[in-house]
Amino acid sequence: MRVLVTGGAGFIGSNVAKAVERAYPEARVTVLDNFSSGHFKNLWGFGGDVITGDVTDLSLWEYLKKNFRFEVVFHKAAITDTTVMDQALVMRTNADSLRYILDACSYWGAKLIYASSAAVYGKTTPPMKEGKGEIPQNVYGFSKLIMDRIALRYLQTQTDIKVVGFRYFNVYGPGESFKGKAASMVYQLYLQMKEGRRPRLFKWGEQKRDFVYIEDVVKANLLALEKDVSGVFNIATGKARSFNDIVGILNGLLGTNLEPDYFDCPYDFYQEHTEADISLAREILGYEPMFSLEDGIEDYVKRLESGIIY
Secondary structure: OEEEEEOOOOHHHHHHHHHHHHHOOOOEEEEEEOOOOOOHHHHOOOOOEEEEOOOOOHHHHHHHHHHOOOOEEEEOOOOOOOOOOOHHHHHHHHHHHHHHHHHHHHHHOOEEEEEEEHHHHOOOOOOEOOOOOOOOOOHHHHHHHHHHHHHHHHHHHOOOOOEEEEEEOEEEOOOOHHHHHHOOHHHHHHHHHHOOOOOEEEOOOOOEEOEEEHHHHHHHHHHHHHOOOOEEEEEOOOOOEEHHHHHHHHHHHHOOOOOOEEEOOOOOOOOOEOOEOOHHHHHHHOOOOOOOHHHHHHHHHHHHHOOOOO
């Protein structure tokens, strides 16, 4: 099996690339990344090939079509920083590139598994369900919604390939350290509290997110690889938890008693509450999250404390 992972030096992409190698030792896995936000250290332990390139470059896809053949493409490359306001850049990188990738997948006859986002739902009242309340509040969420529309319209007219889109909610876990300010709040709060600083939260820390551990995200991708299905699916736990909950869990694991330092939220597009309806992923993919927030953070902290951050 020949597999391409775009954004394979990034957080989710690197975890998927290494997981495919573990699950399928005979697979030939190739990573494609422009290394603008991904990092080579995320690929420590990866045994495949690496191509340096930008998914927005049409000539790159023409080169790949002529010189390679893949059975599966995991498309994880994107601008993931939700505070980037350059609309044209975000749309070209996240949405327009999908057209090139679909064309290449059709040429190869390859299955496509791509990353969408819970940001497509904006401030919609939870639980958030595929096909409902898709009102993004920033250009990042809008770009992901357009990706989903491109994919779904392709599936209406083409039957040559399978396409699976994953609307990831708040993913956290090893491999995210190079994301900087775009890293999960679990990781950022851990770093603050590990240094003995009070964890900084928007007032009053009761905003809720559907936090999903990277191991469950990897599991969803492997299920999509194995099953003969198409569609767009929420990938989360289906249970929202507050930022105050994270602080409490980290205090318990680190043996600290640090009170949050609350401050005003500067973003008018900020989501107060995200929570996924994952019934479609359960029904079609057989997806069932294994990690609660407590379990995920405990596993993550153990790995961080032992020096495993990639």
